Amino acid sequence: MSASAKLVLRKKPNSKGLYPLAIRITKNRQSTFKHVGHYIDNEDWDEKKLEVKKSHQNAADLNNLLSSKLSEARKGLIALQTTDKDASARQIKTEIYRPTSNLTFFDYADEHLQALEAEKKINRHSTDSAWISYIVKFSKSRQLTFQEIDERFLRKFKIYLKGASALSETTSMNVMVLIRLLYNRSIKDKVVSKELYPFGIGKFKIKFPETLKIGLNHQEMKKLERIDNLSDVERHSLNVWLYSFYFAGMRVSDVLFTRWSQIYDGRLHYRMGKNSKLLSLLIPDKVAKILEHYVFEKSCDDDFIFPEMRKADLTNARDVYNKTKTATKKFNKNLKSVMKKAGISKKVTMHIARHTFGNIAGDSIHPLMLQKLYRHSDLKTTINYQSNFIHKEADEALNRVLNF
Incomplete structure (x- = not known):
């Protein structure tokens, strides 16, 4: 027939x-x-x-x-x-609807990793390499074509990620985002027909679960600012964490790369590592007090404020990445003992400095100003992020119902 x-x-x-x-x-x-x-x-x-x-x-x-x-x-x-x-x-x-090229998914994956390495985005390279390894294990071949990556493939792959690989829903979705990125590039290059695109409305949906963001409150912050029974390494880790918090949750990589030469006219001038944005922030009095602890170690104006990057090979992106990762792990370990001494039960890591700023800011600061402080490119990102810490209206509504 x-x-x-x-x-x-x-x-x-x-x-x-x-x-x-x-x-x-x-x-x-x-x-x-x-x-x-x-x-x-x-x-x-x-x-x-x-x-x-x-x-x-x-x-x-x-x-x-x-x-x-x-x-x-x-x-x-x-x-x-x-x-x-x-x-x-x-x-x-x-x-x-066969592809117009012999290029495979892993040809694009390899090019993607090579580009990240060339751009010295080692953190992203390390993460994406791990995610691509899951795709290799599942497909059992490096000859995987984009044509083979249909809705059924994605559904089965998601089951594999959450089952055999024991990944969280969020991590599984991040792997799917990488596949989507490379699929879009292949369509742009006319390697595969856009008719075969497996993502979107009525097809495979990438949906991230809501995550609970917890930051410290005013009372807990006061405990940290007043604590005095700390070892030298605990005090240093807390100083780095507070420095990040006082600058609206500055990323740890940017904190560690702060140089004395970036501080002048009572302001901190620096370029963000994530998106290369130039920023100028007023130095709060609380930051000035932290800086007093490190000024005696200053060898020259171009020296790093904090010691972790002083021995890093700045021409070697892999070495910089490894030293940043090691420092962050050390800070998080010390912060755990700091919180125990302060009587704070919440789990606190370097990243929680950003959540803490958001929690204390609540709805008291206009979103446009928060966007600038957070260094977000899109206002929607700021609004979505800050919504995790704004509970006033819901609390008042609940009280109005129960207050009888």
């Missing part, structure tokens, strides 16, 4: 109640579907004429697109018949 291609409106609606337009490829009574990428109301589809009704505002454009896609599919079927290829409906679909 010869294969056929037909326009259809699929019966499974999306979250908005709209139905996907698709091309149905049938062979030996078995069918597979290739979505066109557009959704319409069921009432806008003419089942007899197999076209979008004029009642739809974009009927003409959609019908032209459908005609083009159907013609493309039928040409593919003719080409297969000409070469006497006997295949199932699914194999026919794969053959019609």
